[in-house]
Amino acid sequence: MIELLVDNRDLFLTGFRNTILLFLLAGIGALVVGTLLAAMRVSPVPVLRLLGGGYVNIFRNTPLTLVFFFFAFAYPRLDLLDVSFFTRAVLALIVYTAAFVCEVVRSGINTVDVGQAEASRALGLTFTQTLTTIVVPQAIRSVVPPLTSVLNALLKNTTVAAGFAVAEAGQITPTLSERGASVLIGMVWIAIGFLILVIPLTATQRTLEKRWSVAR
Amino acid sequence: MSSPAKATPPMIRLVGVHKRFGSQPVLKDINLEINRGEVVVVLGPSGAGKSTLCRTINRLEPIDAGRIEIDGVALPAEGRALARLRADVGIVFQQFNLFAHKTIVQNVALAPVLVRKLGKADARQAAMQLLARVGISDQADKYPAQLSGGQQQRAAIARALAMRPKVMLFDEPTSALDPEMVQEVLDVMTSLVQEGMTMLVVTHEMGFARRAADRVVFMSVGEIVEDSPPDQFFTAPRSDRAKDFLGKILTH
Ligand SMILES: Nc1ncnc2c1ncn2[C@@H]1O[C@H](COP(=O)(O)OP(=O)(O)OP(=O)(O)O)[C@@H](O)[C@H]1O
Ligand SMILES: [Mg+2]
Numbered sequence: 088m089i090e091l092l093v094d095n096r097d098l099f100l101t102g103f104r105n106t107i108l109l110f111l112l113a114g115i116g117a118l119v120v121g122t123l124l125a126a127m128r129v130s131p132v133p134v135l136r137l138l139g140g141g142y143v144n145i146f147r148n149t150p151l152t153l154v155f156f157f158f159a160f161a162y163p164r165l166d167l168l169d170v171s172f173f174t175r176a177v178l179a180l181i182v183y184t185a186a187f188v189c190e191v192v193r194s195g196i197n198t199v200d201v202g203q204a205e206a207s208r209a210l211g212l213t214f215t216q217t218l219t220t221i222v223v224p225q226a227i228r229s230v231v232p233p234l235t236s237v238l239n240a241l242l243k244n245t246t247v248a249a250g251f252a253v254a255e256a257g258q259i260t261p262t263l264s265e266r267g268a269s270v271l272i273g274m275v276w277i278a279i280g281f282l283i284l285v286i287p288l289t290a291t292q293r294t295l296e297k298r299w300s301v302a303r
Numbered sequence: 304m305s306s307p308a309k310a311t312p313p314m315i316r317l318v319g320v321h322k323r324f325g326s327q328p329v330l331k332d333i334n335l336e337i338n339r340g341e342v343v344v345v346l347g348p349s350g351a352g353k354s355t356l357c358r359t360i361n362r363l364e365p366i367d368a369g370r371i372e373i374d375g376v377a378l379p380a381e382g383r384a385l386a387r388l389r390a391d392v393g394i395v396f397q398q399f400n401l402f403a404h405k406t407i408v409q410n411v412a413l414a415p416v417l418v419r420k421l422g423k424a425d426a427r428q429a430a431m432q433l434l435a436r437v438g439i440s441d442q443a444d445k446y447p448a449q450l451s452g453g454q455q456q457r458a459a460i461a462r463a464l465a466m467r468p469k470v471m472l473f474d475e476p477t478s479a480l481d482p483e484m485v486q487e488v489l490d491v492m493t494s495l496v497q498e499g500m501t502m503l504v505v506t507h508e509m510g511f512a513r514r515a516a517d518r519v520v521f522m523s524v525g526e527i528v529e530d531s532p533p534d535q536f537f538t539a540p541r542s543d544r545a546k547d548f549l550g551k552i553l554t555h
Contacts, residue, residue: 131381132381200400200403202396202398202400203400203402203403205363205396205400206396206400206401206402206459206462207402208363208386208389209361209363209389209392209393209394210389210390210413210414210418210462210463210466211386211387211388211389211390211391211414211418211466212386212414212417212418213383213386216417216418220413220417221402224404225403225404
């Protein structure tokens with residue numbers, strides 16, 4: 088078994104390196120975009136609320152592969168900036184995952200008593216100040232566990248990028264079979280690889296939860 | 304309404320204010336002026352619209368018709384101008400609403416730093432003075448949940464005062480308190496009255512209304528039914544609704 092891993096280490100290394108890269112870039116992007124969307128959805132401006140809500144409803148109900156197809160085949164025809172497959176894969180993952188991040192952040196915001204935001208506004212804090220210094224810090228505690236699930240799903244979703252000819256971990260097995268190696272053993276190793284990637288994610292969640300449960 | 308100093312506008316002026324929740328009218332044609340240094344106590348049965356009145360004055364609730372002015376300036380719509388005006392109007396809520404994730408002194412110093420752009424050290428020092436004034440400087444570094452209700456409400460008053468507001472609104476500040484803690488909060492409010500703060504106080508504390516109010520405003524189903532000095536209101540109410548209300552309250 089080890090032999091297969093050693094013989095094809097080039098494959099596994101680039102595969103998992105790209106997976107990690109996809110995950111990190113898309114994860115950061117989705118957190119930023121998703122939080123902005125959540126801010127739109129709770130803002131006092133009706134147009135922003137409508138746009139945020141529309142976005143979430145569209146992308147939460149669209150299969151990820153469809154979003155990928157758009158970036159793979161429709162995007163190049165739009166005459167926009169010509170970007171690599173890898174970048175387009177990151178964009179697709181951000182666009183899709185942001186909708187889920189938005190809903191998690193928004194429901195976290197809803198767990199914070201409205202009196203907190205009211206007291207803040209009454210003191211003269213702006214909407215942004217109220218959100219960033221009063222509401223979000225209190226919402227984070229209840230946001231961490233569901234957010235970890237969203238990021239977990241993102242990690243698995245990076246494999247869809249295989250259809251983009253991005254050489255990430257999901258692309259390992261087809262190449263293995265071309266090389267005449269055992270696909271089954273390859274898949275076991277990939278599963279172990281993903282398991283290892285999930286561990287730091289879960290560990291971070293535990294640490295954060297512990298830290299915020301005492302800070303009160 | 305001919306105050307001697309015609310040049311200075313009233314601190315609060317509501318003209319023909321209407322407010323509905325859905326199809327239910329909650330404020331009907333409210334006209335009210337509160338002059339500088341005046342203390343107005345608002346009385347009325349549950350559901351009369353007292354909280355709503357309080358909350359419209361700093362636009363926590365937008366109104367459907369009419370006009371509200373603070374110190375001669377019309378209340379702006381959303382945005383920075385509104386935030387600036389709100390900073391001049393302190394409000395104290397029934398449920399305290401202290402920021403749960405901040406210590407008491409942080410609660411008091413937060414807005415002066417973020418809104419008034421005071422230095423952190425200065426804001427903290429001013430906050431400590433205010434906490435001493437309301438008698439809870441020993442609680443400064445605790446979180447709100449670690450304080451008694453009376454202490455929390457005094458902290459909330461200190462937080463509002465930290466903005467050096469022109470006027471203070473109180474919405475039933477003692478209604479959520481255990482009886483033995485009511486007096487400590489009323490004492491702080493009384494000291495504000497003595498310092499000449501302009502105040503609008505919704506309360507069921509008749510003793511405070513008699514002692515501290517310049518005027519009593521009696522509300523019922525969204526209307527101001529009476530607006531008179533406390534002596535007159537308590538001894539000779541004109542309307543049947545006020546007589547009925549006082550009858551119920553005073554027999555308790
Ligand atoms: N956010 C809201 N949505 C719908 N109706 C509301 C809302 N807030 C208040 N109301 C209604 O408006 C009316 C007046 O409410 P308000 O809270 O101003 O009365 P109040 O005089 O403060 O009563 P209380 O003495 O019980 O505090 C009530 O009938 C109440 O049900
Ligand atoms: Mg009320």
